[in-house]
Amino acid sequence: NAGVTQTPKFRILKIGQSMTLQCAQDMNHNYMYWYRQDPGMGLKLIYYSVGAGITDKGEVPNGYNVSRSTTEDFPLRLELAAPSQTSVYFCASRRQGANTGELFFGEGSRLTVL
């Protein structure tokens, strides 16, 4: 199993550009999440999904959109990139029924908006 795979690992965007961060998991997990991690700050939840076709907002959803058309994929879309979106983005997944609530994280996507 590859686990949770994120692409790209690094990206530089200009202000106002758009892009999609890709996330795929091969563990057949129902739950998937997008977090951002700023230096010296905790992980902040952007969006999450409890299954294909179902998404919900987290703490910091503004400026982002998500979709979940399959169990495996959970892309994060940035529209009109702003410098405040410079961050490291982590995708995570969780197995339904896991009594530890363990999150499996990808390796992260480092985004810089200039």
Added chain:
Amino acid sequence: SQKIEQNSEALNIQEGKTATLTCNYTNYSPAYLQWYRQDPGRGPVFLLLIRENEKEKRKERLKVTFDTTLKQSLFHITASQPADSATYLCALAPLYNFNKFYFGSGTKLNVKP
């Protein structure tokens, strides 16, 4: 929302000693508290979960305590090794909602040989 405090200063200890990291929280009392390890440039890796009705949980050289009166969790690594050097994050969630984990900013642990 939940406010979670972890010591932002790095903890430096000697190999073989016990490392103790602190996670303090305010507002509501979480039902679940997790600890993760994060290495530079990598995603967090799950270590342990402790529930509000559990005072202590152990896993190999790791021990976690959960004091709902003090609103604090302590994370201990006994017989620490240089390979334990990493940032350790705590995460809290309310009852019946693993979708709402709030993360602390983490404490960096440096274990010197």
